[in-house]
Amino acid sequence: MVNSEFLNGFTNKKDSIQKMIEVLQEKGLGEKGVQYKMKDWAFNRQRYWGEPIPIIHCPHCGLVAVPYEELPLRLPEMSQFEPGTDGESPLAKVDSFVNCKCPKCGGDAKRETDTMPQWAGSSWYFLRYIDPKNNQVFADKDALKYWMPVDWYNGGMEHVTRHLIYSRFWYRFLYDLGEVPYIEPYQKRTAQGLILGPDGEKMSKSKGNVVDPNEVVNVYGADVLRLYALFMGDYEKAAPWSENGVKGCKRFVDRIWNLLEMVKDGDGYSSDLEAAFHRTIKKVSEDYETLKYNTAIAAMMTLLNAIYDKGSITRGELKTFITLLNPIAPHVTEEIWQQMSYGGMLNETSWPTYDEAKCVESTVEIVVQVNGKIRGHLMIETDAEQDVVLNMAKAEEKVAAALEGKTIVKELYIKGKLVNIVVK
Ligand SMILES: [Zn+2]
Incomplete structure (x- = not known):
């Protein structure tokens, strides 16, 4: 914001960014936009457990969508879930699923055998919670109106640039179709901090710093584990595991029992x-x-x-x-x-x-000064009378020493804070 012509004199980053946008727009060199930190999403998986992708491959027509009347497309029953040796999806082994007719030309065609990733379902599962037994629509409109948007969504930090954006994207799509009543799915979002290994590093098997909560439960009990996990730090910040911290919580629980x-x-x-x-x-x-x-x-x-x-x-x-x-x-x-x-x-x-x-403190510590210099501290009742406080102050050993042989000119008591005695 120096030596920059139209930006000279700006002191605030936000204002100067705004000015920069205006200048770029005036000159026709660019325009304001929002850039989402959205990552590409590989949407297909070679595994059984996932929503089947309703697409048919036709040698003549190319990719054809499964007709609406045939939805939902269900997974076929099978007992072998391993992918093929060539890396093909398990569904590729089920001929009755794979072989079908092209909805467009009626010729022989094959179904897509990859399935959707778990993030597909996790993008909108909460809508189904609202009305889980409805077999007509994913959720009744009135129920959606009543329960949505989600009041408070808590989850891991790793969800911020993936799951939450996909989920919002998915929801907005449903909103555009008129299927959900409000434009945003979530009202409030928090993320819990990661529990790090005792070495302060992210827990991982290769580093050998993983703490197994089951072992902690076996040794100290579930209450101590819960207590420690919530006591170890600020909820939203990462914190390292500490065996001593766990032991401290164990002592706390023991003392409660001994009450x-x-x-x-x-x-x-x-x-x-x-x-x-x-x-x-x-x-x-x-x-x-x-x-x-x-x-x-x-x-x-x-x-x-x-x-x-x-x-x-x-x-x-x-x-x-x-x-x-x-x-x-x-x-x-x-x-x-x-x-x-x-x-x-x-x-x-x-x-x-x-x-x-x-809830107010019944006692409070005040400062006692003589000629503006601190001579002592005093615990008093918060509602103690001025006379009582002044007498107690003058009886304090160091205060009494400072007053010895002097004449008191003025006594001042600021309630709950300090006493100042001016002497000559
Ligand atoms: Zn076709």
């Missing part, structure tokens, strides 16, 4: 843990909705520490705690639920609610 030995009567929250419980319910509920599982788990770990510091937990507190954890560690929490005889199944109970007013 059974600390239970006291009482359906409500104890006064010293009430705020912590309300805050944790709020945090975990919000984090689950936004896929921030790692911070939700961290909040539950913090609460568990507070419970252990106290040394006991009420029946009501334990009930809330295991309900919050249940989506992540369903087995151990359901077992605790049964041991505690809360009644019914935990996974069918209602989600705990919180009171916003009770």
Whole structure:
């Protein structure tokens, strides 16, 4: 954006690109367009399991489409699914399928024996989920209107430049035919990060860094595996596997199990843990909705520490705690639920609610300054009166030392933040 005539002085990439397009269009040298990072799609496979391609090869007419009335073209029954030695599709071995008449000239012809790739079905499978038993159309129009578009589509990053584009392309084609009601298939898209090997590299058999989840389940249990997979990092970012991290999650699950030995009567929250419980319910509920599982788990770990510091937990507190954890560690929490005889199944109970007013920290750390210089820190009740706070501040050892032999000119308390004492 320097020494470039009409672009001189631009400071923003987007604006300068726009200007460049305008100039190119004015001069007739080019025009604005969207370039999709779409990759070529080899659409035929030499295997049995796939949708047959409804095309007939006629020696006279060339490629002829199977007539509409004969659709859907079904796979023939067979028991040998291996491709031929010459690499031919398994279907090529079924004469009754291959040999047919040309729909155009009526002469002898042969069917296409390659099948469609799995991406063909995966481009529009979700439309069939809407109305799976309909034998007239792939889905009823009213049902499509009700369920589509998909609210939230989660999948791997590797789908971004392939499956998602094909799927959208497929859907738009159906839209143009008037078969689906809305122009876009998906409203929201997220992708989970890849779990890397312990060496930080992508897992692969050749590198020998593959972690088998079945082995982790055998050693630590499914709850620990689930917990760790969700705790190991930001949901959308790649993260390396760590055996120590797994062990940490195992300790967390063990400590939750051991809560059974600390239970006291009482359906409500104890006064010293009430705020912590309300805050944790709020945090975990919000984090689950936004896929921030790692911070939700961290909040539950913090609460568990507070419970252990106290040394006991009420029946009501334990009930809330295991309900919050249940989506992540369903087995151990359901077992605790049964041991505690809360009644019914935990996974069918209602989600705990919180009171916003009770979420505020009941204590806060403030700074104490003398003549603008920090002399100490003080833990106070958030709603403590100014007189109380000032007295506590002046009693702090280092503050008291700084005040010794001086005259206090002014005392200032900024609620929940700091005390400043001006002396001469
Ligand atoms: Zn023909």
